[in-house]
Amino acid sequence: MTGKQRSRIRLGLEYLETREQPSASPTQLNIDTTSYDPDHVIVKWKDGLAHASSITTASDALGNGQFNLTLDANVSVTTAVNYFKGLSTVEFAQPDYKVQIENLPNDPSFGNLWGLNNTGQDGGTANADINAPEAWNTNTGSGKMIVAVIDSGIDYTHPDLAANMWKNPKEVAGNGKDDDGNGYKDDIYGWNFVNNTPNVMDDNGHGTHVAGIIGAVGDNGIGVAGVNWHVQLMALKFLDKDGSGYMSNAVKALNYAVANGAKVVNNSYAGGGSDPAMQAAIAAAKAKGVIFVAAAGNDGTSDDINPVYPANYNSDNVVTVAATDRNDKLASYSNFGRNTVEIAAPGSNIYSTLPGNKYGVYSGTSMAAPEVTGAIALVWDTHPTWTYSQVINAILKTADILPSLTGKVATGRLDVGAAINYSISAPITTITPLTVSSAAFNDGSSLSSVRVTFNQTIDPTTFTAADITFLGPDGKAIAIKAVTAVSGMNNTQFDVTFAAQKTLGTYRLTLGTAIKSKAGKLLDQDGDGIAGETTDGFTVSTSLAASQLVTSTDVNKLIADNAKTISTIKIDGSFTISDVNVQLNITHPQDKDLKISLLGPDGTRVYLINQRGGTGANLTNTVFDDDASQKITAASAPFTGTYKPETALSQFKGKLAKGTWQLIIEDVNKGNSGRLNSWSLNFNSTSTASVTPVISSPVVTNQRKFLSPAPLLDASFVQAENQRKNQTTGT
Structure with a gap:
């Protein structure tokens, strides 16, 4: 592993693979207890014979001593049932319920999907499932919802996924151009942030498995069915073939998803701690009404006590998911947390798609999260005018409350059949909810x-x-x-x-x-009309960060005509960067000749200015700061004051400052020369290590943060992840 790699936060998977194949279950009839014949009731007398009644007009024998009675025009079913139940000679009385075939798909392995429809197969408990067929009686998906899968990629050629892959409508495949101007060339199915290419093919298997749970094509006579039969799956690959990746790429993937129309984002991964860049990306997703679904983790511990990220980011657009088994018990490996884990869903022995037209079984909260993601997409597809918070409320308010989950999650086990029919109504109140x-x-x-x-x-x-x-x-x-x-x-x-x-x-x-x-x-902080809930608590955080000014002694250098000039600052102390700004003093008659960049010790390069300003003179006390209101790209020389650089200095956040920093000045045109007079770096750090050669007196800055629940990673990577953490933290 290179020094550059050690300085970046590495994320990974921790799914538990078993590759079992449970037996199939038969087609079922669904009895709708809310719908019945308004003109008849079914009655059985204890003697098995027919009896006359003053509230009925006819009787039809059904066999076994049961009779279907036609009611008098003025008698309701409720009245009749109560009347006959009150007679000592009647064994039972009930409405004539409407019965219909459940909308089960013809996919040959549907019987393997106990999480969607549990009939007790393979030792399970009947109905310990998310009631997917009940939801499908209402909607199986219109294909309009875009769901991003931030993972190891997706096998977009898989016969059970190909028809549901998101395709960038404004991009022309294979022409090497960024047709839609979103910064990515030929991004047809999404983007590969591992290799920075449009090839999102899954070389690990985890992402394809997750995608199948969310949206394998249903009722196509092939393989399995997802929770949402018709959905658009956006493939965003940031995990490599070994199931690990960098936080910076996860942030890029989330930002891509939001910018390109995803409404729900699945995040079945974890690693590192709370990251300001990811927290900011989640906040930006919330501002666009995007729901962030995260896995709770597979350590069997409490997220309330031992936070897991991204699951523990405390934003109301984050839904963190624990895993249950086929008997409606919390899975032994699943993380939990009454205050940080919103809901549970089936996650053990989940059968789904794998690369190469294959199928298999994985276990983990990584499998539970996409059950919820698919359900959210299906509910939102059914109610397209709902806000993200209304969709989340429908999912959480209708969860099945189970004794096994009491005190372990905020609600219960997912019930998409109830959620899809949830009624959103304004709370009856005479005052504005307190927040x-x-x-x-x-x-x-x-x-x-x-x-x-x-x-x-x-x-x-x-x-x-x-x-x-x-x-x-x-x-x-x-x-x-x-x-x-x-x-x-x-x-x-x-x-x-x-x-x-x-x-x-x-x-x-x-x-x-x-x-x-x-x-x-x-x-009523969550605004759902129900005050005093656990979710109505309010959390705010801040960070004390020491500001450290480091000034270069490698200055007073000639900026030669049509040449490159390099000046350095060496940082001997070891501390983690939370923010960095750059100040320059340069004398030059033609600012448009200059390309100036900052190169960090790990090889990260940020362009401060790239041939901007036209004919001008000098950069005098010029500060480059991501938080500046004025962009350098929109300014003109001479440059004095504070400007937003060409590319973001935030690329250095979370990295170690130790090592040699280079200011690279390139004079790209002939005819003029200049001089580098001075330059400095102003670091904000959450560590106390010293810096060489110059340190300013400490200045405290507060970084406002709203905490959030934590997602999780699923994969047999615990040992490898611990090793990575040791390498990252130096422990």
């Missing part, structure tokens, strides 16, 4: 308070230190000193104070759900 509008940590060299703003007046007696959990970087609780109403804000704004905190790292403050408005309403 936290904002929560901001104080700025300064230490943390000592958080200002919390509510959207309405609250009862101050219900907001006390007992309602607050505040955790430091080490995960230990920090005592709250006081909760004080801000003067003149009519009990809508409060300061939560605590002892000054100076330790670098991430701090998390969580408000409980017992806080009430002046009208007595509990928090």
Whole structure:
């Protein structure tokens, strides 16, 4: 493994492969207990004979002493059933229910799919499934929903997947051009972020298996059926043939999915810790109304106590999924967490597609997550005007509550048959639901308070230190000193104070759900009309990061005409970068002649300026900062002030600063020369290691973050992943 690879966060799979093939189950009849003949009831007298009745007009013998009775025109079925049940001579009475054939597909291996339709096959428990046939009676998918599979790729030629592959409508295959201008050439089925090519073919198997669970073509007489029979599967490959990949590529894949129309994104992977770039990408997905489904993990531990990412990102568009077995028990390997895992779904011995026109069985939360992803796509396809939060509510509110999952997940086991028929209605309330509008940590060299703003007046007696959990970087609780109403804000704004905190790292403050408005309403942070739920808690986090200014001594250099000039900064201390800015002082008469880039120790290269500005003079105290409001591409020389660079400096986030940094200045035209006067790097770091040669006095910056639930990785990679973590952290 190269030094560059060791400095990047590596993600991987941890699915549990068994490759079993359960036996098939027969076609079933479905009894709809909500629909029955309004003119008849079925009655059996204890003596087995027919009896006259004042509320019926005719009787038809059904055999075995049962009779179908025609009701008088003025008598309802409910009235009749209650009447006959009240007679001591009647053995039973019931409506004449409507019975219909369930919409089961003709796929020959459908009987293997116990998670969709469990008839008790192979020692399972009947109905310990997601009730897929009940959903299919309503909708099997229109083919309009785009679902991104961020994984190891998809075998897009598989006969059970080919018809459901997403195809970029604006891209021309094989012409070597970026026809749609999205930054990717020939991206017909998606993109391969491992090799930066349009070839998304799965060379591991995991992604194809996941894709089949979501959307294998149903009722095509081939293989299996997905939860959604007609859907568009976008293949985004960031995991290699060994089932591992880099966080940066996972972020790119998510951003691609959102930019190219995906409404639901499946993430059956995990690794590393909380990552600001991924957190920002999830927030951007939320802003576009995209749902992020994540696997909870296969360590058999609590995500509440031991966070797993991306499953533990606490954003309301993230749905984290645990795994159940064929008997509706939490799988022994599955992670869980009442506060961080929203729902469970079948994940053990799941039969699905594999590359090369094959099929097989994998187990893991990586298999449970796509069950939920497919269900979300099917429900949204049925209710296209719903918001992402309404779709998620339908999935969570209709989950089957099981004793085996109580205290383990926030809801229960997925029931797509109920979710697809869920009724979204506005909550009946006379006031606006109580929510936290904002929560901001104080700025300064230490943390000592958080200002919390509510959207309405609250009862101050219900907001006390007992309602607050505040955790430091080490995960230990920090005592709250006081909760004080801000003067003149009519009990809508409060300061939560605590002892000054100076330790670098991430701090998390969580408000409980017992806080009430002046009208007595509990928090309804998730906006579903049901106040005081676990999901109505509010969490805000911030990071203390030391700012370290490092100035190059390799300066006062000639920028020769039509040549390359390189200046260096050597960092001897080892620390992790959370942010970096660049400041330059250059004398040159023609800024348009210059291409200036920053090359990191691991080989990452960022272009600061690429022949911009036209005829101008000099870069004087010019700062390149991703957060700048002005783009260098839209500015003109002379350049003085702060500009957004040509490419993002955020590419250095999460990497180690140690090593030699190079400022590369290329004069690409003849006729002019100049001079590099000075340059410096300003790092933000969440570690305390020292830097050489120059360190400015520490300045604390707060990075606002909203925590989220964690997805998981499925694969027999635990040992390999631990090894990678050791290499990354140096432990």
